[in-house]
Amino acid sequence: ISQMPRIWLDYCQFLVSQCKITRSRRTFDRALRALPITQHARIWPLYLNFVRNLPLPETAIRVYRRYLKLSPENAEEYIDYLHSVGRLDEAAVRLAAVVNDESFVSKEGKSNYQLWHELCDLISQNPDKVKSLNVGAIIRGGLTRFTDQLGKLWCSLADYYIRSGHFEKVFDSYAQFEESMIAAKMETTSEMGQDDEDDIDLELRLARFEQLITRRPLLLNSVLLRQNPHNVHEWHKRVKLYEGNPHQIINTYTEAVQTVDPMKATGKPHSLWVSFAKFYEENDQLDDARTIFEKATKVNYKQVDDLAVVWCEYGEMELRHENYDQALRILRKATAIPSKKAEYFDSSEPVQNRIYKSLKVWSMLADLEESLGTFQSTKAVYDRIIDLRIATPQIVINYAMFLEEHNYFEESFKAYERGVALFRWPNVYDIWNTYLTKFIDRYGGKKLERARDLFEQALDGCPPKFAKTIYLLYAKLEEEYGLARHAMAVYERATKAVDTSEQHHMFNIYIKRAAEIYGVTYTRSIYQKAIEVLPDEHAREMCLRFADMESKLGEIDRARAIYSYCSQICDPRMTPTFWQTWKDFEIRHGNEDTIREMLRIKRSVQATYNTQVNFMSSQMLKATNSSTEVQLEQKMVPTAVFGGLKED
Structure with a gap:
């Protein structure tokens, strides 16, 4: 079937x-x-x-x-x-x-x-x-x-x-x-003869082909702009294609600024306006260039920075033509407070209402006021920048330096104070560093208490990464104009406050300054503190230096005690230099008993390190064996389960 x-x-x-x-x-x-x-x-x-x-x-x-x-x-x-x-x-x-x-x-x-x-x-x-x-x-x-x-x-x-x-x-x-049609036409003509009509047709085809090749970049650009009329880069390319044809360039720029929507633009739409104005400027048509810039400042760009660039370029054009007063007027107009204030990042407001908080425009205005304006007008600009809370640490320092150049020292210190109030760590570091340096240079020890208050204020909340420089300035102030014990106290605080990676260097400076001021015996407590605080690598170095100092002072027993203490952190296999140094010390200053004691300590330390190594090895081996057993058990579980199923 x-x-x-x-x-x-x-x-x-x-x-x-x-x-x-x-x-x-x-x-x-x-x-x-x-x-x-x-x-x-x-x-x-x-x-x-x-x-x-x-x-x-x-x-x-x-x-x-x-x-x-x-x-x-x-x-x-x-x-x-x-x-x-x-x-x-x-x-x-x-x-x-x-x-x-x-x-x-x-x-x-x-x-x-x-x-x-x-x-x-x-x-x-x-x-x-x-x-x-x-x-x-x-x-x-x-x-x-x-x-x-x-x-x-x-x-x-x-x-x-x-x-x-x-x-x-x-x-x-x-x-x-x-091209293939022209070749075929020419081949046909050569084989069959030619008449006037064929010549005209061939000439027309050649002319059409030549025009196509000539217009190819422009046609391609037109297609891309039809795809995305808001592509700023393609508009700039189109202008270059019309190079040498001013009328077409003007038409292209005009069409571009009318077509491109800043909110949808690919690229920087303000660059079209700036390039348009520069084209007129290069052709000595300043009035037309100014007209373009004025229109550009009224466009609602997506970013405030775009409008800021337009205003700055407008001002720079006037500067290039030595119209300094006009440049100042332009930038003052740009930074004028609008009738309706808006937050800088409030995108719901037009950029014209937010440009007054653009640091780019204010910075250029400050530079122009310093060069072309009066002292009072420049000071007013810097004060306004700080009041608007748009200043950077560099702006604050520039303001203070400007006041200092005009011998307004207290005013410059007030500028530093205002800057310190604006910023937090770590941004405030440069302001404090410059402020303290300038204050000491100006007053020295004349206003010591005020200087101390400034240093304490600077160190309040200072991160360890930035503390070293300020502590060294503070200690230098106390050494030169204050009390030596105050300087030592500052160094002592510095060894605790600085970053861990800088503690060793800070202790070295502390020891050096203490030895120069109070003598080497004063450094004993500093060495002891350093040995307690520093990691083993630096503690060994401190021990050797401490012991060497004691031996030079004739304190042989003190030096031997230091070597004995340091031996506990010196593995004979890893630090043979330490043991050789101690051996040389005992040969010079010891006897048979002290050398025997040194060798006993060396054997004891070596045994301690061997025990530690053996213990660590056994722990690692135990961990390895445990993981192996777990893996074996995991492998055995499926077998047992399926075996049980089969038996059932």
Whole structure:
């Protein structure tokens, strides 16, 4: 019975009518396996009709691929189905295979050229969906194969590049088409003779080709601007293309500033206005340039900084032409307080209401006032910057230096005070450093208590990273104008307050200054403190220096005690230099008993370090063994579980 196709057909039709998709598909497959190959033609039509009606294109595609192995002449039916389900990439691949198969005969009566035409339309109109074929190579192959259809094929190639977004290749294709047409025309003329009409046609084609080549960059730029009219970079390129043609440049700039929306712009929209004004300036038309800048200042840019650049460029143009008063007026106008104040970062307000807080414009105005204005006008500008709370530490320092240059020392110190109130650490570091240095240079020890108050104020909340410089300045002040014990107290505080990486250097300075002021014996407590605080590497160095100092003072027992203390942090295998130094010391100042004691301590220390190493090794080995056992247990768990299941 399994060899009878009628039974299989009735059974399959019954399952299909019951909408049993998976069972129907498996039954069709069983029928194809059971029936001889000569009977398959009766099963396939029903099978294909079944999969075509399913909303499962992947299943249908797999079935069709099997079917085409038996009946490759029905490829057009498969291609039509792929079109209907949107599988254009595979449709193009199948159609290309059909076109390249010279033995293929279309059941729909299509010629090879018609199939080629369908392929060109498919791949040129769907460049984003056809990925498996080299479209350019296929169409160019058709140019040599179908010489009587060059126009159509060139248009298909251009259409493909347009839809792909490769606009430069569109023009290349068109140029190649014109070039090939000119070559064909010249060849025809040389073979068949020429008349006046042919000469005129050839001249027209040559002129058109030349114009195309000349206008190619401009045409490409036009396409890109149609894609995105707010692309500032492309507008600048367009201006360069019109170089040497002032009328077209002006028209381009005018169109650009009218077209580009600052809120949608790609690039910096203010640069168009600035370049437009500079073009007029370069052509000695200052009034027109001023008009452009005035209009530019009224544009609602996306960022305040864009408007600030316009105002600064406006002022710089006037400076270049030595119109200094005009430049000052422009920047004063830019920084004038608007009737409706707004926060700098409030994007809901137009930039014209926020420009008064632009540091870029204020900085340029301050520079101009210093160079061209009066002392009072410059001071007023700096005061306004600080009042608006837009100053930087450098602005504060510049203000104080300006006041100092005009001998307003107390005013300059007040400027530093205002700057200190504005900023926190670490931004305030440069202000404090400059302030304290200038104050000491100015008053020295005349206002010592005030200077001390300033240092204490500076050190309040100072991070360890920045404390060293201020402490050294403070200690220097006390050494030169104050009390030595105050200086030592400052050094003592510094060793605790500075960053850990700078403690060693700070202790070295402390020891050096203490020895110079009070003598070397005063440094004993400092050495002891340093040895307690510093890490082992620096503590060893301090111990050696401490012991050397004691031996020079004749305090042999003190030096020996220091060596003995330091030995506890000196592994003989890692620090042989220390042990050699101690040995040399005992040879010079000790006896047989002290040398024997030194060797005993060395053996004891070495044994201690060996014990530590052995303990660490055992712990590491134990940890390794534990992890290995855990891994073995994890591997054994699945086996045990499944073993238990099998026994049940």
